[in-house]
Amino acid sequence: MPESLPLSLLVAWVLYFGFLNTHQRHSSRFQGASQAFNAALNLSVILGVLAGLALLVYYFIRVAWYWPFLLFVAGSVIAGLLFGVLDRKVSQPALSLLGFLAWPAAAIWAFLIIRGLSG
Numbered sequence: 001m002p003e004s005l006p007l008s009l010l011v012a013w014v015l016y017f018g019f020l021n022t023h024q025r026h027s028s029r030f031q032g033a034s035q036a037f038n039a040a041l042n043l044s045v046i047l048g049v050l051a052g053l054a055l056l057v058y059y060f061i062r063v064a065w066y067w068p069f070l071l072f073v074a075g076s077v078i079a080g081l082l083f084g085v086l087d088r089k090v091s092q093p094a095l096s097l098l099g100f101l102a103w104p105a106a107a108i109w110a111f112l113i114i115r116g117l118s119g
Helices: 007-028 035-062 067-089 092-115
Strands: none
Touching (some): 007 067, 007 092, 035 067, 035 092, 067 092
16 A cells, blocks of 8 residues: 555544444434434544545645545545444444444544644
């Protein structure tokens, strides 16, 4: 893999995107009794989308214009496949609870990786 798209960044993006997408799916199909939990899911999705856009723009500025597009497509496809399988194996509420910590941690990890790259 090229130095401008290290495997660690792809892994961080897959985790970020997968857990954020889990929140999005859970929120859109929410059937729980706690409207506070649903509101937390919705807020998480909004904050996560903003964080993801910021990461992609930072990657664009820091390295090159085309790498964020490749990261988005490759990471999103891999995350979709991986988390599609996880959705069938693990309960959605459990993945959502884990997601409140996992996607922010993965976003910070991705930021630190991008910060270490040179254009």
